[in-house]
Amino acid sequence: MADSTVKPIVRVRGLLSRFGAQVVHDGLDLEVLPNEIFGVVGGSGTGKTVLLRTILGLRQPQGGSVEVYGRDIQHLSGPERLAMVHSYGVTFQRGALISSLSIAQNIQLPLREYYSMSEEVLDELAELNLGLVGLPPDAATKYPAQLSGGMVKRAALARALSLEPKLLFLDEPTSGLDPISAAAFDELLLYLHSELRLTVVMITHDLDSLFSTCDRVGVIVEGRMITDTLDGILQNSHPWIHEYFHGPRARAAQKEAHE
């Protein structure tokens, strides 16, 4: 993976993010390689979601550059931007499903917007995406408010997958889930990752999730990112990283992962 000839799919260089006087990112670098699951961790308020929003182009950074698939996202024309947006799927922290649309309609929303196809095929594709994320067929006609937290996360993933992206951004996909649902989500993610050959960037606070899915981890500390493999990051001597990965909760998660 560390092979320098592999072109990174996402590359962030020298990112600078400020909110007024508060500096969130101070020269942050990030490289996500093809076909890996990359975990982003950091304390609350270290700007994990800000980083994601910046990569997605939802937020203008104060400095630095962001490249996705080798293209600088700040210098894209309208059509190029659209093509870029179609090339990745995103899930947001709280699902962000459109509350007035059923789950099937949520999944069909981007398909309807960008392609022309009959209702039958739209229904088939909704069915496909529900099947991919393991939701039962009767979930299609339900509304987001009628689903449990775990099902909302899966439905959001189904929507993110609907345009068949090769790159997925997940913002805390397992937060608010019980351990069993969270573990099932991890399994689903690994399964989709291998079956659909996805590259995944995942923000998470869930150490179990981190240990069971991620190939590499980036930790945001002091406005910069320290990136390493899981084993490498465990050896890191930075006090915060040490505390994060060797605290009481982390030890339990590691033990489980190694069993």
Added chain:
Amino acid sequence: MNALVLEGGGDDWRLRLSGDWSLGAIAQIEQELETLPNPMSGTVVCDWAHAEAPGIGPVWALLARLTDLGAGHLQVRHVGNPPHTVELLQKIKHERNALKDAQAAAAPSIPGALGTLGRWAVLQGTEARGVLDFFGRISTVLGQIASRPRALRLPSIARHIYETGVTAIPIVSLIAFLISVVVAYLGAQQLSKFGANIFVVDLVTIAVLREMGVLLTAIIVAGRSGSAFAAEIGVMQLNEETDALRAMGMNPIELLVVPRVLALIIALPLLTVVADAMGLAGGGLLSLIQLHIPLTQFTVRLREAISPTTFWAGLVKAPVFALLIGMVGTYRGLQVRESARELGRLTTVAVVQAIFLVILADALFAVLFEQIDF
């Protein structure tokens, strides 16, 4: 270029797939899938050798179509470097069909018009009970205020008096002024034919004081504050804020509904007085300009035209209208569940129903006042 070509016949088919098989080409692929013979049986071999960039959507559409056509009698094989997802999708398709069959078997439902009628009737019953229940809850809180003065949320009431009353003064004044100018103008045109110009004063003062002042104010307030109540409380419902209040042992009716309703009951009569004054000013101004009736004569005539009850006949309706507007707005707000669309729908319903009820109540008042000669 064709996306698929079917060869063979009988029980032995060969399906050559070629060209663009990505999601973008799905419209064409779908069309060509429709041309396949129905039904098919035997074996079909899908040759993927010339298909470019097959996406999971089109592959899924192909599998679904072949499943439909085969109805269980068609063996499907894939050759020529098929996409790696075929196996996965076949497995999912298989699982889904089993699940769907199980669910279809398990779901009973009453079909047709009878079911619709039944659901409608149940809904109406629930609605009626809901309104009654809501009224009861408000009454309970009002009853509690006597024994527990803290239940009367004075700061909240003050805020809502400001928001529904004070901030509405400019628009209410402007509209009352303009409408009475229009009424006076129309009256003047008609009455001058009989040389009865002076009766314009009677027309304007009675119309404004008895009906228009209070009705216009109520309609404006229904649009402004009825919608605001529904939307504010509706968003709180969506954010589970009302649930949080309940969980902390607080009563949303006491905290959210009663202060708004009481504030409106106080504010609306006051706004009506403002509207009355502005309406008379508008009538006076037009009489001066159009009919050359000096203001001194206008006020003298005004006193002769109205009876002692004219002003009160208008004003007494204001608290009733306020109660209707406040209750409809808050009730609809508390009904918001689950989605942003519900919020919009119920806010609209709140305004429409409030205006309807205000006008209905006004008509009933007219009949009542006629009967008791008020």
